[in-house]
Amino acid sequence: MKPLAVVCALLMSTTATAQISYPSTEKGPVVESAFGQKLPDPYRWLEDDARNNPKVAAWVAAQNKVTQDYLATLPGRDAIKARLTELWNYERLGIPKRAGGRYFYTRNDGLQNQSALYVRDGLNGTPRLLIDPNTWAKDGATALDSWKVAEDGAHLAYQIQDGGSDWRTVRFLDVADATVLPDELKWVKFSEIAWARDGSGVFYSRFPEPAGGQTFQALNERQAVYFHKLGTPQSADRLVYATPDRPKLNNSAEVTDDGAWLVITSSEGTDERLEITLIDLRQPGAKPVTLIKGLEHNWKLAGGEGDTLFFITNKGAPLQRIVRIDAANPGAAPVEVIGEDKSMLDNAHLVGGKLLALYLVDAKSEVRRFAPDGKAEGKVTLPGIGTADGFEGDPDNPETFFSFGSFNQPGAIYRYDAATNAVSVFAQPKVAFDPAAFEVTQTFYPSKDGTKIPLFLVRKKGVTGPRPTILYGYGGFNISLTPDFSPAILDWVDMGGVYAMANLRGGGEYGKGWHDAGRLANKQNVFDDFAAAAEHLKGQGIASKIAISGRSNGGLLVGATTNQRPDLFAAALPAVGVMDMLRFDRFTAGRYWVDDYGYPERAADWAVLRKYSPYHNIRSGADYPAILVSTADTDDRVVPGHSFKYTAALQAADIGDKPHLIRIETRAGHGAGKPTSKKIEEAADLWAFAAKWTDLAVPAPTPPSRP
CATH class of the missing domain: 3.40.50.1820 (Alpha/Beta hydrolase fold, catalytic domain)
Structure with missing residues (x-):
C-alpha cells in the first residue's frame, strides 16, 4: 500500500493541465471618452x-x-x-435577546441550510420553535435575516431575504402561538426595525418601488422612515422622516430603551459621517429636531437614560470616545464621558447602569467596564485571544449575553452580569x-x-x-x-x-x-x-x-x-x-x-x-x-x-x-x-x-x- 502523501502526489500529477477552451464571448463596439482618453468597454453587455x-x-x-x-x-x-x-456539523446558537421574560435566539443543528428562531419562557425554559426558514424554499436560499422583539415579548418582527438579494420583506409573528400575522412590508433594504415602546407597531426604512425590470440594478435613493401600525396595510403606514431635497441620504431609526426618543441616523455613503435627528415620542405629533448637523463625524448611539443619550464619536478622537448629550437641550455641547484611548473603541452599550466598551487591541477584542460618569471599573474576563460580540441589553437590567470565538474555536455564547462582573457559559459548541x-x-x-x-x-x-x-x-x-x-x-x-x-x-x-x-x-x-x-x-x-x-x-x-x-x-x-x-x-x-x-x-x-x-x-x-x-x-x-x-x-x-x-x-x-x-x-x-x-x-x- 502506498503512503497517503504518495497517493496524493500521484493524484495531483494526473490532474488535467491542458489549455482550457473557454466559451466565446462577443465583443461589443462600446468606446467611452473620459477626460481626453478613449476607453473600450467591449463587454458592457454583460452588465445586464x-x-x-x-x-x-x-x-x-x-x-x-x-x-x-x-x-x-x-x-x-x-x-x-x-x-x-x-467540520460544519456542529450546533450553533445566536446571541440571546430578552423581552418580556422570554429569551429569543437562533439555532442551527449543524447542517441546516438556515438557522431557525427559538424562544424560551425564562432563562432555563424549554426551547420552542418559532420560525423555521428551512421550510420556505426547496433550495434553502430563503433566509431569516434580522429580527426584533417588542418590549413585552408578545410580538416579533422579522426580515426575510430571498436568493441572497439585499431586498427584505418584513413579516410579524404572535409569539404565544407562533402565528404569522397578515402584515407585510415591502421594498425594505438597509433598514433597522424599531418597536414603539407600547408594542403598537414598528419604525422602519424603505425605498420607493423600483421601475419595472430594475429591481436588482437600480440605484438606491430616497430612503425614508415610516411607522407601521400592527393590523394595518403598508399603504396606510405613516411617513415619519424623509429628505426629498437630499435623495442620496439613507435614513434609519432606532428607539431608546425607555421608548422616549426616536433617534434617526442619516448618512450619504459608507463613511461614518453622520447626522442625527431626534423625535420626542412622549409628545404626540412632535416634530423632528436636529441634534447633529453636517456629515462630518461618527455618532453611534450607545444607550440612553431619559434625556441623557450616550454616543460613540470620532469627533476630536480618531480612535473614538464616548460623550453624553442632553436630548432636551440639543444646542448644548457634548460632554466627554470616556476619552480617547491608544486602542480603537469599536462599540459600546449601556447595560445595568454600566457602560461596556468593546476595544480592538491590535485587532483583538478587549471589553472594559465604566460607570456612566466615565469612571473605569476594570475589564470583562474573556476566554482568550479572539473576537467578542454582543453585550446588548437594558440600562436597568444587568443581564446581557455575548459571543466569543477565534480561528480555532467556534463562537461560544456567554451570559454576563454587569452588576457582579460574572461571566458564565450559556452554550458551548461541540466540534469534530x-x-x-x-x-x-x-x-x-x-x-x-x-x-x-x-x-x-x-x-x-x-x-x-x-x-x-x-x-x-x-x-x-x-x-x-x-x-x-x-x-x-x-x-x-x-x-x-x-x-x-x-x-x-x-x-x-x-x-x-x-x-x-x-x-x-x-x-x-x-x-x-x-x-x-x-x-x-x-x-x-x-x-x-x-x-x-x-x-x-x-x-x-x-x-x-x-x-x-x-x-x-x-x-x-x-x-x-x-x-x-x-x-x-x-x-x-x-x-x-x-x-x-x-x-x-x-x-x-x-x-x-x-x-x-x-x-x-x-x-x-x-x-x-x-x-x-x-x-x-x-x-x-x-x-x-x-x-x-x-x-x-x-x-x-x-x-x-x-x-x-x-x-x-x-x-x-x-x-x-x-x-x-x-x-x-x-x-x-x-x-x-x-x-x-x-x-x-x-x-x-x-x-x-x-x-
Missing part, C-alpha cells in the same frame, strides 16, 4: 441582469459548464467536501476537532513604505517549514478583520496548509487614520500592504506557494494585486469583487462607495481609479496565476457584471495557459443568507482549486467498498 437577458444567461451557463468540468478533474474535491461537512491541535499567532511586517501591518497566522501545531498558504485580506470601508471561526479555514489548515489574514490599511483596526491611509488617493497602499504580506510570508519561510483570497472590496484587492504582482502568487480567488472601478457607482448600492473609492466623474478620482481598476489593467504578455473568480447571479450589492466583464477580459488576454475561470452561483447574493449546503460546495471548489496550484496534498478519495 441574467434574469432579464437570455444572452447573458446563456453566457453564464456556458462559463459554469467549463468551470465545473475543470473542477471535476481536481483530486480530492469530494474528500475535501466530506471533511468540510464534518481538537481546538488545541491548532495554533493562532500574530506578527507584524513592514509594508513598502515601512508601515507595520498586523498579520494573523493559523497553523496546525507541529507544521513547520514553507507550506501552501491562503492569504486573505480586505482593506477598506473602515471594516476590521478580527479572529473568527470558519470551518473552511480550519479545513485548509487541517490539510497542512497555512492561513494568513492581513489587517491592511483602509480597515478600521486603528481608527480613522488607518482607514484614511487606504482609501481614495491612498488606495495603492492597500495593494502594497497585500503584496508585502506575500513577500513576508515567503521571506520568513512560512509560505511555499500562495493563493490570495478576498471578497467584495477584497475581491477588488485580489484583482488589482494580481495585475500588479502576478509573479507573487500561484492562485487568486477573487469573490464578488468590484472590478470595474469606472462604473461601480451606477448600480444599486454602488453610489455609497464613493467615500472609499472616489467619484468616477471627477478627473482626479478617475485618474486614480483608472490606474488600479482590475478590469482595465490586465497585462497581456505577463504570466498570471491560476484564477477562479466567484460571484452569484442574484448579487444586487456588487452586481455580477463586475465579475462577468473581468472574467471575459482575462480569458481574452495573453496571460499564460493557467486556468482563468468563473464560478457563478445561482440564487445566492453577496453572501448573507447563503445556505449551508452552498457554502460547503463553494469552499470545496475553492480549496480544491487552490490546493492544485499551491501543491497542497489533498486527502485521497475514499475507495469504494468491496462486496
Whole structure:
C-alpha cells in the first residue's frame, strides 16, 4: 500500500493541465471618452441582469459548464467536501435577546441550510420553535435575516431575504402561538426595525418601488422612515422622516430603551459621517429636531437614560470616545464621558447602569467596564485571544449575553452580569476537532513604505517549514478583520496548509487614520500592504506557494494585486469583487462607495481609479496565476457584471495557459443568507482549486467498498 502523501502526489500529477477552451464571448463596439482618453468597454453587455437577458444567461451557463468540468478533474474535491461537512456539523446558537421574560435566539443543528428562531419562557425554559426558514424554499436560499422583539415579548418582527438579494420583506409573528400575522412590508433594504415602546407597531426604512425590470440594478435613493401600525396595510403606514431635497441620504431609526426618543441616523455613503435627528415620542405629533448637523463625524448611539443619550464619536478622537448629550437641550455641547484611548473603541452599550466598551487591541477584542460618569471599573474576563460580540441589553437590567470565538474555536455564547462582573457559559459548541491541535499567532511586517501591518497566522501545531498558504485580506470601508471561526479555514489548515489574514490599511483596526491611509488617493497602499504580506510570508519561510483570497472590496484587492504582482502568487480567488472601478457607482448600492473609492466623474478620482481598476489593467504578455473568480447571479450589492466583464477580459488576454475561470452561483447574493449546503460546495471548489496550484496534498478519495 502506498503512503497517503504518495497517493496524493500521484493524484495531483494526473490532474488535467491542458489549455482550457473557454466559451466565446462577443465583443461589443462600446468606446467611452473620459477626460481626453478613449476607453473600450467591449463587454458592457454583460452588465445586464441574467434574469432579464437570455444572452447573458446563456453566457453564464456556458462559463459554469467549463468551470465545473475543470473542477471535476481536481483530486480530492469530494474528500475535501466530506471533511468540510464534518467540520460544519456542529450546533450553533445566536446571541440571546430578552423581552418580556422570554429569551429569543437562533439555532442551527449543524447542517441546516438556515438557522431557525427559538424562544424560551425564562432563562432555563424549554426551547420552542418559532420560525423555521428551512421550510420556505426547496433550495434553502430563503433566509431569516434580522429580527426584533417588542418590549413585552408578545410580538416579533422579522426580515426575510430571498436568493441572497439585499431586498427584505418584513413579516410579524404572535409569539404565544407562533402565528404569522397578515402584515407585510415591502421594498425594505438597509433598514433597522424599531418597536414603539407600547408594542403598537414598528419604525422602519424603505425605498420607493423600483421601475419595472430594475429591481436588482437600480440605484438606491430616497430612503425614508415610516411607522407601521400592527393590523394595518403598508399603504396606510405613516411617513415619519424623509429628505426629498437630499435623495442620496439613507435614513434609519432606532428607539431608546425607555421608548422616549426616536433617534434617526442619516448618512450619504459608507463613511461614518453622520447626522442625527431626534423625535420626542412622549409628545404626540412632535416634530423632528436636529441634534447633529453636517456629515462630518461618527455618532453611534450607545444607550440612553431619559434625556441623557450616550454616543460613540470620532469627533476630536480618531480612535473614538464616548460623550453624553442632553436630548432636551440639543444646542448644548457634548460632554466627554470616556476619552480617547491608544486602542480603537469599536462599540459600546449601556447595560445595568454600566457602560461596556468593546476595544480592538491590535485587532483583538478587549471589553472594559465604566460607570456612566466615565469612571473605569476594570475589564470583562474573556476566554482568550479572539473576537467578542454582543453585550446588548437594558440600562436597568444587568443581564446581557455575548459571543466569543477565534480561528480555532467556534463562537461560544456567554451570559454576563454587569452588576457582579460574572461571566458564565450559556452554550458551548461541540466540534469534530481538537481546538488545541491548532495554533493562532500574530506578527507584524513592514509594508513598502515601512508601515507595520498586523498579520494573523493559523497553523496546525507541529507544521513547520514553507507550506501552501491562503492569504486573505480586505482593506477598506473602515471594516476590521478580527479572529473568527470558519470551518473552511480550519479545513485548509487541517490539510497542512497555512492561513494568513492581513489587517491592511483602509480597515478600521486603528481608527480613522488607518482607514484614511487606504482609501481614495491612498488606495495603492492597500495593494502594497497585500503584496508585502506575500513577500513576508515567503521571506520568513512560512509560505511555499500562495493563493490570495478576498471578497467584495477584497475581491477588488485580489484583482488589482494580481495585475500588479502576478509573479507573487500561484492562485487568486477573487469573490464578488468590484472590478470595474469606472462604473461601480451606477448600480444599486454602488453610489455609497464613493467615500472609499472616489467619484468616477471627477478627473482626479478617475485618474486614480483608472490606474488600479482590475478590469482595465490586465497585462497581456505577463504570466498570471491560476484564477477562479466567484460571484452569484442574484448579487444586487456588487452586481455580477463586475465579475462577468473581468472574467471575459482575462480569458481574452495573453496571460499564460493557467486556468482563468468563473464560478457563478445561482440564487445566492453577496453572501448573507447563503445556505449551508452552498457554502460547503463553494469552499470545496475553492480549496480544491487552490490546493492544485499551491501543491497542497489533498486527502485521497475514499475507495469504494468491496462486496
